[in-house]
Amino acid sequence: xxxxxxxxxxxxxxxxxxxxxxxxxxxxxxxxxxxxxxxxxxxxxxxxxxxxxxxxxxxxxxxxxxxxxxxxxxxxxxxxxxxxxxxxxxxxxxxxxxxxxxxxxxxxxxxxxxxxxxxxxxxxxxxxxxxxxxxxxxxxxxxxxxxxxxxxxxxxxxxxxxxxxxxxxxxxxxxxxxxxxxxxxxxxxxxxxxxxxxxxxxxxxxxxxxxxxxxxxxxxxxxxxxxxxxxxxxxxxxxxxxxxxxxxxxxxxxxxxxxxxxxxxxxxxxxxxxxxxxxxxxxxxxxxxxxxxxxxxxxxxxxxxxxxxxxxxxxxxxxxxxxxxxxxxxxxxxxxxxxxxxxxxxxxxxxxxxxxxxxxxxxxxxxxxxxxxxxxxxxxxxxxxxxxxxxxxxxxxxxxxxxxxxxxxxxxxxxxxxxxxxxxxxxxxxxxxxxxxxxxxxxxxxxxxxxxxxxxxxxxxxxxxxxxxxxxxxxxxxxx
Numbered sequence: 001x002x003x004x005x006x007x008x009x010x011x012x013x014x015x016x017x018x019x020x021x022x023x024x025x026x027x028x029x030x031x032x033x034x035x036x037x038x039x040x041x042x043x044x045x046x047x048x049x050x051x052x053x054x055x056x057x058x059x060x061x062x063x064x065x066x067x068x069x070x071x072x073x074x075x076x077x078x079x080x081x082x083x084x085x086x087x088x089x090x091x092x093x094x095x096x097x098x099x100x101x102x103x104x105x106x107x108x109x110x111x112x113x114x115x116x117x118x119x120x121x122x123x124x125x126x127x128x129x130x131x132x133x134x135x136x137x138x139x140x141x142x143x144x145x146x147x148x149x150x151x152x153x154x155x156x157x158x159x160x161x162x163x164x165x166x167x168x169x170x171x172x173x174x175x176x177x178x179x180x181x182x183x184x185x186x187x188x189x190x191x192x193x194x195x196x197x198x199x200x201x202x203x204x205x206x207x208x209x210x211x212x213x214x215x216x217x218x219x220x221x222x223x224x225x226x227x228x229x230x231x232x233x234x235x236x237x238x239x240x241x242x243x244x245x246x247x248x249x250x251x252x253x254x255x256x257x258x259x260x261x262x263x264x265x266x267x268x269x270x271x272x273x274x275x276x277x278x279x280x281x282x283x284x285x286x287x288x289x290x291x292x293x294x295x296x297x298x299x300x301x302x303x304x305x306x307x308x309x310x311x312x313x314x315x316x317x318x319x320x321x322x323x324x325x326x327x328x329x330x331x332x333x334x335x336x337x338x339x340x341x342x343x344x345x346x347x348x349x350x351x352x353x354x355x356x357x358x359x360x361x362x363x364x365x366x367x368x369x370x371x372x373x374x375x376x377x378x379x380x381x382x383x384x385x386x387x388x389x390x391x392x393x394x395x396x397x398x399x400x401x402x403x404x405x406x407x408x409x410x411x412x413x414x415x416x417x418x419x420x421x422x423x424x425x426x427x428x429x430x431x432x433x434x435x436x437x438x439x440x441x442x443x444x445x446x447x448x449x450x451x452x453x454x455x456x457x458x459x460x461x462x463x464x465x466x467x468x469x470x471x472x473x474x475x476x477x478x479x480x
Contacts, residue, residue: 001025001026001027002025002026002027002047002048002115003026003027003028003029003044003045003046003047003048004021004026004027004028004029004046004047004048004049004050004112005028005029005030005031005037005040005041005046005048005049005050005073006018006021006028006029006030006031006049006050007030007031007032007034007037007049007050007051007052007055007060007063008030008031008032008050008052008078009032009033009052009054009055009056010052011032013101014030014032015030017050017103017108018030020103020105020108021050021108021112024109024112024113026047026048026112029043029044029046032055032056033055033056033057034055034057034058034060034062034063035057037049037051037063038063041069041073045072045073046073047073047074047115047117048073048074048075048076048111048112048115049063049073049074049075049076050076050078050099051063051075051076051077051078051095052077052078053077053078053079060077061093063075064093064094064095071118071119071122072117072118072119073117073118074096074115074116074117074118075093075094075095075096076095076096076097076098076099076111077093077095077097077098077099078098078099078101078103079098079099079100079101080100080101095161096118096160096161096162096187097111097161097162098162099111104260104272106272106274107260107272107274110234110274113234114187114188114234115187116187118160121159121160121185124185125156125185128152128156128185129152129156132144132152136321137325138152138155138181139177139181139184139185140177140180140181141174141177141178141181142318142321142322142325143315143318143321143322144317144318144321145310145315145317145318147310147314147315148310148315148318151178151307151309151310154305154307155178155181155182155185155307156185158182158305158307159181159182159183159185159186160185160186160187161305162187162276163304163305164257164276164277164278164279164301164302164304164305165179165182165278165279165304165305165306165307166278166279166280166281166285166302166303166304166305166306166307167179167278167279167280167306167307167308167309168280168281168282168284168285168306168307168308168309169280169282169308169309169310169311169356170282170309170311170356171282171355171356171358171443171444171447172355172356172357172358172359172442172443172447173282173309173310173311173312173356173357174309174356174357175240175280175282175309176195176238176240176280178307178309179193179195179236179238179278179280180193180195180238182236182278183235183236183238183276183278186236186276188234188235188236188276191232191233191234191235191236192231192232192233192234192235192236193232193235193236193238194228194231194232194235194236194237194238195238195240196209196210196228196237196238196239196240197240197241198239198240198241198242198243198244198245199240199241199244199446199450200241200446203246206245206246206249207249207252207265208221208225208227208265209227209228210227210228210229210249210253211227211229211252211262211263211264211265212224212225212226212227212229212230212264212265213225213227213264213265213266213267214264214265214266214267216266217264217265217266217267218265218266221265221266224264225264227264229256229262229271229273229275230271230273232275233273233274233275234274234275235275235276236275236276236277236278237275237276237277237278238278238279238280239253239277239278239279239280240279240280241280241281241282241450242279242280242281242294242302243281243283243285243288243293243294244293244450247292247295250294250295250298251295251298253298254295254297254298254301256273257277257298257301257302258301260272260273260274261273277302279302281294284416285299285303287416311353311356312353312356312357312359312360313352313353313354316349319348319349319353319360320340320345320348320349322357322360322361323340323345323348323360323364324340326360326361326364326365327339327340327364327368327376330364330365330368331368334368336374337374338368338371338373338374338375338376339374339375339376340375340376341375341376341377341378343377343378344367344376344377344378344381346378347378347381347382347383348360348363348381350383350384351381351382351383351384352384353442354419354422354441354442354443355441355442355443358442358443358444359441359442359443360442362442363381363382363442366380367380367381382442407421407422407425409421409422419451420451420455422441423437423441423448423451423452423455424455426440426441427452434448434449434452
């Protein structure tokens with residue numbers, strides 16, 4: 001039976017908390033001071049310590065100076081208010097979670113159901129690190145570069161806590177893989193991991209999908225529907241492309257993060273939720289805030305622990321390792337192993353990979369299919385400029401002999417402007433054929449559509465700024 005220690009100087013609060021914990025099949029001890037807490041720990045090492053920071057003989061933080069204690073016991077802070085400062089403080093001290101007074105029974109039950117000694121986390125991380133040293137992969141992430149080693153360190157540190165994680169990185173860089181690994185290393189690993197692409201759900205349906213709805217709450221709501229927050233209860237909810245979430249829904253998400261409660265569409269009853277949120281965006285977050293796509297208060301609430309994934313072009317030394325991994329995976333599925341020629345590996349390392357790891361995987365799969373023998377040569381690998389597969393006729397014309405086109409971008413051009421110019425030029429090059437354009441750029445069709453929608457919206461705003469009279473008419477024109 002697991003053992004809990006409550007370090008709390010309020011006798012009534014400690015007694016009530018002890019009764020709740022005992023009902024969850026824990027043995028419980030209480031301590032009203034640091035001195036008594038140390039004595040109780042010496043008598044019986046607790047699996048979990050619920051620690052109030054304000055104690056008669058000092059701050060509860062003093063217990064965190066005991067490295068042996070932190071190796072044996074999971075520490076959960078008890079705080080009078082929830083804030084970003086509390087979350088960051090808990091992380092820095094080594095706490096696994098925190099509870100807000102008055103204690104919510106469901107949240108307490110969730111914490112108790114996930115009790116795991118820190119030594120178990122250390123063993124998991126050591127096993128991943130040993131595998132990385134041997135083969136170059138850390139879970140489902142591959143790479144030996146310094147940039148990726150930093151990411152591995154961040155994941156190892158934050159996974160054992162409950163704080164919110166904000167993953168940033170270009171499309172195709174592996175943000176969902178990071179989120180999944182954080183979940184798999186966490187105390188929530190045995191519960192659900194749900195990934196939601198906020199840009200792929202209709203704005204009319206996204207609130208219902210995330211928070212659920214009551215039967216009859218709107219036309220077509222023929223039954224009660226549980227949203228992602230209910231289905232992910234006890235686990236992790238990954239909100240990808242968070243900047244695509246409507247602003248009015250961002251307000252409701254902020255409330256969930258701050259209070260742990262929400263309401264289904266069509267309901268007035270608050271629902272408790274015990275979910276760890278990991279958010280992600282492929283846009284520069286500060287720019288999204290400045291452009292009005294992401295609420296500033298939500299950004300600061302999500303950005304408790306940021307993890308920035310490097311683009312593949314900034315870790316070219318990992319390309320060969322990734323390519324060999326993807327090639328081996330295809331060969332295993334197809335029942336025939338193939339290998340890259342030296343020239344192919346040189347070509348892969350020389351390319352800039354605007355579509356990042358996702359583009360590399362797609363390129364490797366295509367090259368495997370096109371290789372007639374056991375050697376994958378560089379015939380079907382991309383080169384810098386417009387990424388057109390070798391022998392593929394440009395502009396979609398089977399008879400065309402025109403060489404691949406190129407564009408010139410001046411030094412100092414912002415990455416956003418350079419990306420915009422490349423996408424639009426490639427789209428024009430392929431006569432507005434979006435499928436061919438996405439394939440040439442090495443991005444998904446959805447990503448291409450999202451980019452084109454952004455450019456159109458930016459152009460619309462620019463036109464209104466250039467014609468203020470039109471803008472005034474636009475805002476004053478009656479609806480209908």
